[in-house]
Amino acid sequence: MAKKEAPVRYCRFMVDGRSYSGQIRGNSVDIVEGDPFSGIISQIRLSYPVERVKFLPPFAPKKLWCIGRNYVGHVKELEHEIPSEPLVFLKATSSIIGANDFIRIPAWAGTIHYEGELAVVIGKAGKNISEEDAYEHVLGYTIMNDVTARALQNKDGQWTRAKSFDTFGPLGPAILLTKELPKETRVVTRLNGRVGQDGAIEQMIFPIPRLISHISRFAALEEGDIISTGTPQGVGEIKAGDLIEVEIEPIGMLKNICSE
Numbered sequence: 001m002a003k004k005e006a007p008v009r010y011c012r013f014m015v016d017g018r019s020y021s022g023q024i025r026g027n028s029v030d031i032v033e034g035d036p037f038s039g040i041i042s043q044i045r046l047s048y049p050v051e052r053v054k055f056l057p058p059f060a061p062k063k064l065w066c067i068g069r070n071y072v073g074h075v076k077e078l079e080h081e082i083p084s085e086p087l088v089f090l091k092a093t094s095s096i097i098g099a100n101d102f103i104r105i106p107a108w109a110g111t112i113h114y115e116g117e118l119a120v121v122i123g124k125a126g127k128n129i130s131e132e133d134a135y136e137h138v139l140g141y142t143i144m145n146d147v148t149a150r151a152l153q154n155k156d157g158q159w160t161r162a163k164s165f166d167t168f169g170p171l172g173p174a175i176l177l178t179k180e181l182p183k184e185t186r187v188v189t190r191l192n193g194r195v196g197q198d199g200a201i202e203q204m205i206f207p208i209p210r211l212i213s214h215i216s217r218f219a220a221l222e223e224g225d226i227i228s229t230g231t232p233q234g235v236g237e238i239k240a241g242d243l244i245e246v247e248i249e250p251i252g253m254l255k256n257i258c259s260e
């Protein structure tokens with residue numbers, strides 16, 4: 001029997017002042033042509049050690065759908081009610097930065113929290129998608145840090161400003177090109193090396209097929225949309241100088257440093 005190939009980890013990166021599409025393999029990044037939406041041509045011409053490259057966001061999402069309060073532990077830590085249907089909001093795509101970019105924290109914004117999340121990348125458009133068909137619309141998965149100005153979120157009563165500061169949307173470093181992740185996949189967030197969050201995606205109140213189906217009932221999902229699926233228990237404050245890492249094992253590690 002043929003050995004099953006591991007799913008591709010597609011990325012965008014810069015090296016020596018030029019940007020490329022790439023595929024991460026172990027500790028190196030191979031240059032590839034194309035992109036996962038129109039097709040990757042993996043004719044390897046050149047590869048670089050991971051330490052030498054600067055990862056960019058893996059693509060420019062069309063819309064950044066986010067889900068609030070999707071893990072029981074997190075709902076409880078912020079003392080909210082369990083929602084009866086998915087709580088959907090939009091985060092401005094202009095907030096997106098890549099792995100290793102700085103999260104800029106203005107002193108006037110009050111308490112800022114990290115929120116490590118699994119993000120679904122939509123590869124096939126659709127409207128009124130059934131839960132049974134939902135995975136057909138998935139291109140793959142990436143990592144999002146849904147950085148949040150918690151004090152302003154509470155003050156404003158709606159979330160646009162709190163979620164959409166420039167640099168509050170770290171994304172990447174790669175898209176794992178697979179339709180479905182193992183249910184024991186975990187979202188692990190470390191603040192200065194100490195684990196803050198460690199939640200299994202099977203703990204989601206509304207699982208991925210439900211989220212895709214739910215959103216597509218009121219807005220057609222488009223190729224290049226992202227659905228960030230909510231954050232597990234253990235959010236916490238970040239300040240200038242902090243190192244924040246979100247790791248989802250088969251995808252990779254999204255690392256950012258906070259600055260003023």
Ligand code: MG
Binds near residue numbers: 117146230231
């Ligand atoms: Mg969130």
